[in-house]
Structure formats: structure tokens, C-alpha cells
Amino acid sequence: MKATFKIHYDTQFGQQLLIVGSLPSLGKNKKDEALEMSYLGGGVWFAEVDLSKTKAKSFTYNYLLVDKSNGIVYKEDGAPRKVELDKTLYKNYILQDAWNPYHETENAYDTAAFDVIFQTSAPKKKAAKKSTKDAKYTFEVNVPRINKDMVAKVVGSVDELGNWDINDALPMNYDKERNLWTVTTPLKKNHHKLKYKYVLVSTKDANHVELEGGYDHVFDIQENDPQTYVRFADHRFSYDKRAWRGMGVALPVFSLRSEQGLGVGEFLDIKGLVDWSKETGMRLVQILPVNDTMATYTWVDSYPYASVSVYALHPLYINLEAVGALKDKKKMTKLANLKKKLNALDTVDYEAVMNAKMDYLKEIWAEKKASFFKDAKVKAFIKEQEEWLLPYAAFCYLRDKYKTPDFSKFEKFAKYDEKEVAKLFAAKSKVKDDVNFYVFVQYHLHAQLLEASEYAQDKGVVLKGDIPIGIYRFSADAWTAPHLYNMNGQAGAPPDDFAVNGQNWGFPTYDWDTMKKDGYAWWTSRMTHLSQYFQTFRIDHILGFFRIWEIPIDSVQGLLGQFRPALPLHINEFESRGVRFDFDRFCKPYIREHFLGEMFGADTDWVKGEFLKEKYSGAYDFKEEYDSQVKIQAYFNDLKASDEADQARLDAVRDNLYSLHNEVLLIPALGYDDGMHYAPRVTMDKSRTFNELEGYQKHTFWDLYVDYFFKRQEDLWASQAMEKLPAIKEATNMLICGEDLGMVPDCVPGVMTELEILSLEIQRMPKDPTISFGHPGNYPYESVASPSSHDMSTVRGWWTEDRGDTQRFYNEILGNWGEAPEHCEPWIAEQILVQHLYADSMWTIFPLQDLLAIDGELRRENPEDERINVPAIKHHYWRYRMHFSCEELVKQSAFNSKLKGLITASGRNTQY
16 A cells, blocks of 8 residues: 655755645654655656555655755644545556645635635535546646635546536536535546546526636546545646736724713624625725723723733723623613714724723622523633633733723732632632623623624635734733843834834833744744634734834833844944044943033923933933933923913923933943943934034944845844744734834744735825835835824825925826915825725735725814824823724715716726
């Protein structure tokens, strides 16, 4: 009994094909022990293994490509191939395979997102035809782009395959587990080569057929032994048409408005947005992170990227009536009145909503706790999720008890102890009801989001989630596993057009070396958890997997950060260029008399006397008590202004003192304590300290600055991403999009293409630094195109921000003549929409506000009211709401018909 492997792959000199699989002869899934194949010529590789001694009923395998010149191993894409063994029927297995390219565009169609888009009728499997004198042949092919009304068949040059008559083609069966169409049939030995193709046939219209494109599949039928099994694994149906493109809408859940909500969008309201998407021909709904952010119980918690758990869902999004009605009818009447009041508001009143929901949930918990744990679904949920669920519930209880999420204040629980935490849930525990309350809330949140997700899938609409790059410093995640994070650093982002001082998110950075030791299990678990609800997701700041912007713990702004990991500058690099290294001049804040008056005006004397000390004539240092931005922040937090004007004056003084701290050229490199390694301050050329250097010094600093930020790090950063991202990608079948905006290294596009991660193309943030705007006509297929994001003003809001930018955009990008209108008129918003619809991007996703902008009657009067976030404001209040409900939106027949027409005309509303 043996297995023969054959595959066609046109290798280059020095490359070798291998097979790795579950059998001992295939290395037991160890790449280092994989079986080398033999080259037969003509691109054909061959190998045989003896199966006579194996006791396994099946085995799995994959092909590998090894480049012997550099030792790099390339694995083909997809799940391992599987072969069922039956010694009573077969003694020989001939496996004719096709290589599954890892970075092939069409691989996206095999993800969970397109399981929703390309739903199939999935006929039941049929038994193979009986035969006692001919070999059995199995045909397998992946057909991702297929609609419900079509089935796959195989047609070819022999009687069994219809002799090229599509009406007599051999029907195939859909194997949902492997996402393959397959059929087994006996074929008689033939002196001619077998030629065949796959064909898609409508079950409703026999004339609606689609024959596979490209060349015929060809094979020699030399076997007629009934104990021989031959399988053709033909990778993917070859489409003879344009790549599929879809349209979607983006909106935070909290921004949804419905008649059922309580002053905020809820998980069940997603159904309304799905209904509208279906009505208009859109196939995707994108939301922002929905994890629990309850830390302070104030509106500051409205920031959705600072979750207290990367697993737990936010109680903000729970629908109370779906949990159950209170027995007290007066309280239900009070809730109904409060609902009317909160629903009438233009924006989300975060604190009022959260107070109302938490009060109600505690009351309904008191009524239901006796029976809650008897429910089989509840038991199953707890069993599946207990690894994160119970620590999270304990964390919430302790946060409430000590009135802070800072777990260092949790007394004996300050350091997480699994055994001590378990005692909180014990039957004899006096606080078991308090901790289990959060289990109760999470169960209902899970059930409601799952209901919304399944509803969307049934409607053929994909639900897209969002994964923050960081974790909150005072979270259940940091409490339970502090070894996974660098708690003495802060993550953020370098400056861009939307945050000129950079961004300081306050999150600890990841200890990637520790995470690597268990194969990035934390990330794998996180991805698996998200896949319950979403079929695709956006990785917030994917650049963080290449390198993260780490900011000193005593900084408020982001300008004093540096990339980690990075190859730092050595002082010899300055000395060798004739610049004597001067720590005081290059590394300490450059504060001089001649510009203090310009910065502080009438407050100059107060600033010099209170915050500074003179080190020599005309030069100053900060006093020790103000030698960091955090110390200055604390000082001004304690000051009380007499009125708004006085507050504005104090804020200006504080911000200018921050700026003085930023007046450095070099920052000590992270991970080096020898005083020899440094990182240049980002946007150094905009500083006074740089502009007051001597000419030759300025040239040297700038040359090294460019080398540090744009040249020397590329290989390092690419290797970092190629270690981390594959583990995350392989943990899920979700389609992945990376938010690759800002200061993008040159290595990023290549890595994302290699890993089949879609890029994000925002028109006002082009990847090419030499241009002001991106043009959708130039976007790659493996991308998501959008006019704006939640961190930006809407198209209408941006239109009035800079008249020069608007005019250039109007003439150069939209191709209009003459002077640009003062405001973004509906016809201009429609031009922008249409331009994006015709982009080659796989997905075009528009914020709801930018879609409504094409209708003068439906859109909001003031575009400033549509802004979701302002990144430059550290504690921005996230509270934007739709100005009418999803139910009302579905009824806007004229607008919906127009939008559907635009989408359909662009080819983005095709079934498959």
C-alpha cells in the first residue's frame, strides 16, 4: 500500500519542494523532517511513501518550498490537505495536487467574510458510483465565488464527464467542512489524455452557466485497477471575469439610533443598519471596538480604545428589555420615561446612559440570580469563556470596591492570584453575587452581539470589527498577566497632520519576546474570541507589529517617543562627521532668553521665576520639580482659573512649557544605558534647537535623522512583523485589514501583501508623501478605500478647513473647472462617492455621514456635529449619534434607491 504525490511547480535554481504531514514518513508535521520530493522535469515534482505499516485511518499534509541559498521556507496557503485511508478498498493512492499560493489575491475569498458573501446551496453528499473493474477518480476544487442558485460540475473529454456536453456534466457535492466541491467516479483507461474543466450551473436557469477560464486540466488515465484511488486537487476554480468588489458602511455602535435604544446604539440595533445595507446593496457593516472601557464611570470612558478587557463587551451596548422586565411596574414606567428623554438627545449622554443601565441590570440580576446558573446555555458560555471571564468579573468587583481600576490599590489582590480570586466565586463567599453580576451581564451581551452577527450573516452582510493595538494600563489583562507588557513605557504614535505633537495613548507596550515563547498564545486566544462575532476585522495601527512608538512614562505628549525596536545612532556617527558630541546641547531642553518672550508674552517673568533656573547668561534649565511634562501637568491640574479667559491663558502657558521640554535633538535609546546610543527626536527640523545649530551640524543631524527614520530600520521592522503577524493570521479565518496610516515604513506594503492583509487607503492620507491626496483610481485591489475615518473630520467638515486644499482637491482630484464651492454640496459628495465606487479596491467602506452627504435633505445641517473623534484632544468625548433612527433610514426609499443605483452601476452589488 503506497501513496504517490505529484504536483506542478516551476521552481528556480536552488529551490526544493518538500512534503510535511502527520505520517512518520512525512516528518510528523515537523518542517525539519519533511520529505524531499524528486524533480521529474517540466515543472513536475514527485514523491512516494509506503503506507503498508500505518495504522492511521487518515493523514494530513502540506507542501513546502525551500530556498537553499538562504534557508527560507515557504509554506503553501490553506489548511492541511487530508486523505482518508481505506485498506479494504484501495492499495494505491495517487494524489495529483496543485500548489496553493500563499499570497494569491483570491485567497481572500476563502475567509469567513466571503462565506457570508458567497453562500451556496450546499447539496448533500452522494455516494461514489460502484465499480469493480475501474479505478476511482476524485475531482476536488475550491469555488469561493458562487451564489445560492448555482452548483459546480465537472465536464470533460470522456463519457463519464459528459464528453464536453455541459448538460451531461458530472454534478459535484459541496464539502462545507473543507470548503471544497468534490465528486468521485470510476473512469475507464483511455489512450488519450483526459481533459476537463469545472463549470458553474444555475439550478433555476439551465442556460445560466459559467465555464472555467484558462487552459484545460490535462491528465493521463493509465490506471484501471479498482484498488487504485486517484485524486485531482485543483486548487481553485479559474474565473474568467473581474475580481469581486463590495461596498460597506462604517459607524460606531454607540452612534446608532433606534426606537428600542436607551439614548445610545445597542448591539441589537446593528440589525437595523444591516437591513438598510441590504436595502441599498451594501455587503458590510463596520463598527469600532465594543469592549468594556468602564474605568472611571465618567464620560472619559467613552473612549473605545482603552478597554479594561480585550475579551469583555461593554454594558453600554446591552438592550435591557432583551435581558428581561422588572417585576416592579413603576420602575418599568420610569425606565420608559427615561428612554424617551435620552432618545430625544442629539448626542450620547454617556454617564446618564451608563448609570441607568447599570442600575437596571443590578435590579434584574437580583431577580434572576437564583435561576441564572441553571440555564444550559449559561453553563456552556461560562465553561467556554471562564479563562478570561472569571478574572474579569473579579477585577470589576474590586474596581467597584476600591473605586479605582488601578489594581495596585486592590490591597491583597494587588497582585493577581488565581486561587484567591477563585474564593470570591465560592459558594460560601459573601461577595459571590457581586462578582457573578458581571458574568450575568457578559452572558447577555454575548448573546445579543451573537444574535446581531448571525442576523447579518443570514442577510448576506459581513460584520467587521476593530482591534485596538494596545491594552489599557489599568485593565484585567494587565492585572492577570503583567509579564506580557512593558508597564514602564507608553505606546502612542508619532506626529501627523491630525496630531502635530504626536499621540500618547498611555497604553503599556507589549513584551514581544515573552509573548513569542508560547507562540503568541495571547493573540491567538484574542483572535479566536473575536471570530465568534466578526467575519473580518481591522487591526488598529498595524504598524505597531513592525515597531511601536514608545514614549517615556513621564511624558504627556508624544514627541519625545522613539520607535522600538530600532537600531539607534551611536555618538561615533557624529564624531566621525566632525560634530563633537555635546550631551547638554543635544539632549537637554534648549531654553534661551531670546525666544521666551515670544512664547510666553506677559507671563514670561512668571515662567522664568516659577519653572526655570538660569545656568548661564541667557540660557535656562527646568527646576527639578518641573523637569518632566508629567510634573508640569500635575502643577497646572492643581491651579484654579478665575474664568474661561484665565483658563485659556493657563492652558497656553502649560502647552508652551511642554514645548520647551520637547526642545531636544536626541533622546537616550531604549534598552541602552551606556550613554552612547540615541534616537533623534521626531520632527526635529521643526524645533528651535535644530534651527539654531551651526550649518555643518545641521547637515549632519539631518542626514542621520533621515537614515534613522527612513533607511536603517527597514529589514529589522520587516522581520519583526513577519514573526508576529503570521501567528495572528493563522489563528483565524477572518479577513484582515490593517490600518497602515501615518509614518509608514517602506517595508510595510510588501509584508502586508505577502500575508494577504488588506491595506487602508484614505484619500486625505496618501501613502506617497509627495502628493496631497490619493486617487481611488490608483488603489490596489488588496485594499479598503475610504474618504475618511473616525479620527478625521467628515468630507463636509474637511471642505471648509483649508481653502487651498479644497481648491486643489476640487480641480486636481475631482477634475472640476473653476472655483470650488464654499461648502461641500451634495453633488460634490456624490462625485467623491462615485470615484471611490469605481476604485479597484476589494472594499469601499464609507462612514454613514459621508453617504448621507449626497442628499441635501437627509444630511445633518452642521457638519461639525458629525465628527466622532479629534485625536489631538487626549480626552475627547465620543458621543456622536445619527440624527434619525435606522427604522427611518430604511424608509427613505428615494435616497436608498439612488444609492443602490450608484452602487450597482459601479459593479459593487454583484451576487458573486
